[in-house]
Amino acid sequence: MKHIPSLERPVSQPRKLAALRQARQDWNNPSDVLTRLTRRLSTTLSLETQLGILAEELGDIVPFDSLHYRHRIAREDFVFATGLGGQHRCEYRLNLEGVAYGVLTLYRRRKFSDEELEGVETILGTAICPLRNACQYLTIEKASLTDALTGIPNKRALDEALLRASQLSDRHDEEYSLILCDLDHFKSVNDNHGHVVGDHLLQLAAECLERSLRTSDSVYRFGGEEFAILLPHTGEAGAKDVAERIREAITGIVVDCGDETLSVTTSCGVAMHLGGESPGQWLARADDALYQAKRQGRNCTRVFASIR
Numbered sequence: 001m002k003h004i005p006s007l008e009r010p011v012s013q014p015r016k017l018a019a020l021r022q023a024r025q026d027w028n029n030p031s032d033v034l035t036r037l038t039r040r041l042s043t044t045l046s047l048e049t050q051l052g053i054l055a056e057e058l059g060d061i062v063p064f065d066s067l068h069y070r071h072r073i074a075r076e077d078f079v080f081a082t083g084l085g086g087q088h089r090c091e092y093r094l095n096l097e098g099v100a101y102g103v104l105t106l107y108r109r110r111k112f113s114d115e116e117l118e119g120v121e122t123i124l125g126t127a128i129c130p131l132r133n134a135c136q137y138l139t140i141e142k143a144s145l146t147d148a149l150t151g152i153p154n155k156r157a158l159d160e161a162l163l164r165a166s167q168l169s170d171r172h173d174e175e176y177s178l179i180l181c182d183l184d185h186f187k188s189v190n191d192n193h194g195h196v197v198g199d200h201l202l203q204l205a206a207e208c209l210e211r212s213l214r215t216s217d218s219v220y221r222f223g224g225e226e227f228a229i230l231l232p233h234t235g236e237a238g239a240k241d242v243a244e245r246i247r248e249a250i251t252g253i254v255v256d257c258g259d260e261t262l263s264v265t266t267s268c269g270v271a272m273h274l275g276g277e278s279p280g281q282w283l284a285r286a287d288d289a290l291y292q293a294k295r296q297g298r299n300c301t302r303v304f305a306s307i308r
Helices: 014-028 033-041 047-061 114-143 155-172 186-193 195-211 236-251 279-295
Strands: 066-073 076-083 088-096 099-108 176-183 218-223 226-232 254-256 261-263 266-272 301-303
Touching: 014 033, 033 047, 033 114, 047 066, 047 076, 047 114, 066 114, 088 114, 099 114, 155 176, 155 218, 155 226, 155 279, 176 186, 176 195, 176 236, 176 279, 186 195, 195 218, 195 226, 195 236, 195 254, 226 236, 236 266, 236 301, 266 279, 279 301
Parallel strands: 266 301
Antiparallel strands: 066 076, 066 099, 088 099, 176 226, 176 266, 218 226, 254 261
């Protein structure tokens, strides 16, 4: 029988265990600002929360009147600001390994000294890695809610928005309306001109919809050639007016296909949220109104009549 030597268990190292306990105490109760800042920033991946922590820790060392941060993430401007005033400023473009992660600017009424600027740079040098992680996390989060072709929010984002709108409508008795619009005869575009032209047309339609809406409204790619528009504080009459404006704007899209030009129309269905109904019920009523518009000749708007 083959002899297998027994494995001896290593003996614990008292000094290393003591050092580990001390390190834990120092980590939980740091005496220096850089350790404390690192520990606090490591507790969250929220960029807004991290910037709030950074402003608090930085203000304890280098007083300032206001802090502004801006960054372009997934086609959207992310802006964070705290405080007011200050004619003097110092501005930092945050970069790590050749990648930009926004611009941070401090303002105050008196000029920053060289020693203070050195302190700010030391703090930002410590914070840049956590800020990079938060920016990347936000980018991934937004990508999961964004349609890759058109760059507008996708069906998942719509589902979340409808749930929030339904809850707000019920809680505050506010009017919310939903428009579903479908590009007419879009299949023939792909069949006759190819998917490249069809994709380009969808991108133009998404841009057209965004230009036609208020800043408070939001547009989503619902699927295929179908788009959804969520209108807060808008009743049936107002939503129908928006749908007609959208329909007219879509007819203005012209695609040059070389030997001919291509244009398209759209059909729209409108439904206002009713008290107590689920997002799915609301969406189904808007879809039914869209079906009526398609069945009754296309290039028109139909409203799902609600009885309140």
